[in-house]
Amino acid sequence: MQQQVNRQILLVKRPIGVPDESCFKLVTSEIPRPADGQVLLRTLFLSVDPYMRGRMNDRRSYVAPFQLNEVLTGGIVGEVVKSKSNNFVEGNFVAGNFGWQDYSIADEKEVRKVNPEIAPVSTALGVLGMPGLTAYFGLLDIGKPKQGETVVVSGAAGAVGMIVGQIAKIYGCRVVGIAGSDKKTKYLVDELRFDTAVNYKAAPHLRKALKEACPNGVDIFFDNVGGDISDAAISLINNNARIPLCGQISLYNEVQIPMGPRLQPRLLTFSALMKGFIVHNYADRFDEGICQLSDWLKEKKLKYAEHIVQGLENAPKAFIGLFAGDNLGKQIVKVS
Numbered sequence: 443m444q445q446q447v448n449r450q451i452l453l454v455k456r457p458i459g460v461p462d463e464s465c466f467k468l469v470t471s472e473i474p475r476p477a478d479g480q481v482l483l484r485t486l487f488l489s490v491d492p493y494m495r496g497r498m499n500d501r502r503s504y505v506a507p508f509q510l511n512e513v514l515t516g517g518i519v520g521e522v523v524k525s526k527s528n529n530f531v532e533g534n535f536v537a538g539n540f541g542w543q544d545y546s547i548a549d550e551k552e553v554r555k556v557n558p559e560i561a562p563v564s565t566a567l568g569v570l571g572m573p574g575l576t577a578y579f580g581l582l583d584i585g586k587p588k589q590g591e592t593v594v595v596s597g598a599a600g601a602v603g604m605i606v607g608q609i610a611k612i613y614g615c616r617v618v619g620i621a622g623s624d625k626k627t628k629y630l631v632d633e634l635r636f637d638t639a640v641n642y643k644a645a646p647h648l649r650k651a652l653k654e655a656c657p658n659g660v661d662i663f664f665d666n667v668g669g670d671i672s673d674a675a676i677s678l679i680n681n682n683a684r685i686p687l688c689g690q691i692s693l694y695n696e697v698q699i700p701m702g703p704r705l706q707p708r709l710l711t712f713s714a715l716m717k718g719f720i721v722h723n724y725a726d727r728f729d730e731g732i733c734q735l736s737d738w739l740k741e742k743k744l745k746y747a748e749h750i751v752q753g754l755e756n757a758p759k760a761f762i763g764l765f766a767g768d769n770l771g772k773q774i775v776k777v778s
């Protein structure tokens with residue numbers, strides 16, 4: 443049923459440590475009207491992503507902080523319900539960056555069309571969206587996988603990690619996933635053809651467990667998590683290893699970043715490359731990435747999983763759940 447008001451979720455308090463629901467507030471406003479060159483979108487799905495935690499701090503980063511008492515924003519997939527643009531008609535599905543709300547106004551240049559014939563439209567937030575592109579460019583551009591190499595990926599059962607592992611398999615690598623439950627590690631091996639997977643929460647000695655899982659050492663470590671997991675993986679690198687530095691989720695809620703081992707001697711000794719990246723660095727190649735990921739989906743070389751929470755009002759809970767490992771695959775909120 444169509445909402446008569448526009449429900450919106452605001453950030454009302456900056457979290458210290460792990461966010462809780464008191465940081466968020468649901469309010470209502472009027473449904474906005476599009477002007478010429480604009481469309482009105484009804485939000486179908488919205489994405490909650492770990493990087494949003496960084497935007498909740500009042501700190502300089504690669505993207506501006508969220509402002510207090512303003513609507514949170516992120517990736518959404520919406521349906522055009524009113525169009526004053528020549529490029530879109532009612533019923534078109536589109537993706538873009540908009541508010542955590544039922545309705546958004548979009549300039550025609552701010553949205554891209556989503557083709558529902560390729561895959562369900564929610565995938566524009568996951569495998570065929572920002573996380574899929576992150577996996578694609580981070581692994582291929584920085585990791586440069588070669589047949590027979592060992593690739594370790596942390597956060598392996600998440601939106602980025604599960605695509606990284608599968609692309610590495612397509613390139614003929616031996617793939618080892620690290621994830622936080624037996625259900626997740628079983629999924630990686632049974633469903634996604636990872637060679638093996640380690641449950642870091644159940645391994646009393648993570649380095650030992652990882653060493654057993656990587657008898658030939660580690661050629662590529664795709665780092666989604668940071669902290670102790672990274673320390674263990676980096677301690678096993680081979681000569682000329684590559685480390686795409688994608689995320690550090692284990693540190694996002696830390697008030698004081700814990701001191702780890704000094705890595706430079708190891709990187710130096712093993713002639714290793716560690717390179718941080720932001721997916722938007724590759725914006726001019728997004729079409730290439732989406733095209734290739736879509737082809738792999740069609741050819742059934744790539745699978746994806748989505749963890750869908752129902753209802754805009756549950757978006758904060760879905761976001762907070764990322765830090766407890768609630769999701770297997772892309773965490774998405776179904777709004778309408």
Ligand SMILES: NC(=O)c1ccc[n+]([C@@H]2O[C@H](COP(=O)([O-])OP(=O)(O)OC[C@H]3O[C@@H](n4cnc5c(N)ncnc54)[C@H](OP(=O)(O)O)[C@@H]3O)[C@@H](O)[C@H]2O)c1
Pocket residue numbers: 491492493572573576597598599600601602603620621622623626666667671687688689690691692693719720721722764765766767768769770771772773
């Ligand atoms: N560089 C970029 O442009 C870019 C773009 C997208 C994402 N990222 C980063 O990539 C990483 C993965 O993002 P995603 O969207 O794919 O998220 P995700 O993996 O789908 O969800 C987060 C997962 O992280 C794991 N996790 C949470 N807290 C943890 C902790 N303290 N220690 C270890 N694991 C923890 C949980 O899985 P477990 O059950 O396995 O613990 C959770 O399910 C994040 O760090 C994110 O910031 C970077």
